[in-house]
Amino acid sequence: MTISFLIIAALILAASVAAMTLRNLVHCALALAVAFAGLAAAYLQLNAQFVGFAQILVYVGAVAILIVFAVLLTRGGEAPERNVFSGDWKWGALVAALVFGTLAWAVKHSFASDRPLPTKAEVTVKQIGDALMTKYVLPLEVIGLLLTAAMIGAVIIAMKEEKK
Amino acid sequence: MTPLAGYLILSAMLFCIGLAGALTRRNAIIVLIGIELMLNAANLNFIAFWRFSEHSEALTGIMFVIFSIGVAAAEAAVGLALIIAIYRHYKTTNVDEVNSLKG
Numbered sequence: 697m698t699i700s701f702l703i704i705a706a707l708i709l710a711a712s713v714a715a716m717t718l719r720n721l722v723h724c725a726l727a728l729a730v731a732f733a734g735l736a737a738a739y740l741q742l743n744a745q746f747v748g749f750a751q752i753l754v755y756v757g758a759v760a761i762l763i764v765f766a767v768l769l770t771r772g773g774e775a776p777e778r779n780v781f782s783g784d785w786k787w788g789a790l791v792a793a794l795v796f797g798t799l800a801w802a803v804k805h806s807f808a809s810d811r812p813l814p815t816k817a818e819v820t821v822k823q824i825g826d827a828l829m830t831k832y833v834l835p836l837e838v839i840g841l842l843l844t845a846a847m848i849g850a851v852i853i854a855m856k857e858e859k860k
Numbered sequence: 861m862t863p864l865a866g867y868l869i870l871s872a873m874l875f876c877i878g879l880a881g882a883l884t885r886r887n888a889i890i891v892l893i894g895i896e897l898m899l900n901a902a903n904l905n906f907i908a909f910w911r912f913s914e915h916s917e918a919l920t921g922i923m924f925v926i927f928s929i930g931v932a933a934a935e936a937a938v939g940l941a942l943i944i945a946i947y948r949h950y951k952t953t954n955v956d957e958v959n960s961l962k963g
Binding site: 698705708709713715717724735738739742744747751754759762763765766769770779780781782789792795796803804808810811813814823824827828832835839842843845850856 | 862863864865866867868869870872873874875876877878879880881883884885886887889890892893894896897900903904907908910911912913914916917919921922923925926927929930931932933934935936937938940941942943944945947948953955956
């Protein structure tokens with residue numbers, strides 16, 4: 697439990713709470729970008745450099761900006777609604793609290809979480825690339841196909857309907 | 861609290877914040893943001909378990925997270941396209957008002 701972990705954890709939690717509670721949708725999207733950047737810092741601290749930079753590229757660079765675009769296209773950034781939470785928000789909060797209680801109980805009583813930090817060599821990008829091109833080449837092709845299909849599908853769904 | 865337990869608790873908190881937001885907010889875009897936070901909590905769990913495992917040279921955790929990030933990017937693109945299509949049809953992104961299947 698180091699100081700850096702506590703700082704990163706506080707940053708992630710504060711930014712995600714802000715992303716879920718702020719009234720202005722653009723502010724929510726920017727708080728989400730901060731939370732994603734904090735998660736990238738957590739990955740770097742866990743020695744997963746490649747994943748950390750992929751997180752910054754994909755989430756901070758693409759997903760957060762895509763959400764800002766969607767907010768502006770749907771005019772959600774203009775007028776804050778009267779009530780941002782739905783009518784029965786208490787039940788949702790209760791369900792989330794129960795889920796957290798269950799997860800925390802499971803983590804606290806699990807023998808797996810007592811593991812010490814293993815000291816080991818760094819994982820290089822070369823190793824990851826080798827694994828992607830040999831052992832994981834089929835999932836890589838499938839994910840490429842999935843991304844292509846998702847891109848075409850997103851364009852077709854968001855395309856303007858033809859006037860009949 | 862051990863280091864791994866710290867990361868697991870952080871991930872659980874992140875998941876529950878996302879779950880609470882997805883269940884309680886009215887705007888469909890915020891619901892999607894909550895789902896993204898839940899996906900990221902799962903990714904943090906994968907990386908934490910990979911880092912504390914004995915056989916980290918197998919790269920399983922890292923590979924799972926890389927593919928998970930790819931799937932999440934596809935999900936975000938399609939989800940936001942759906943929200944834009946719904947907005948064009950109903951003129952709202954409030955999920956409480958989008959309540960008919962054949963509008």
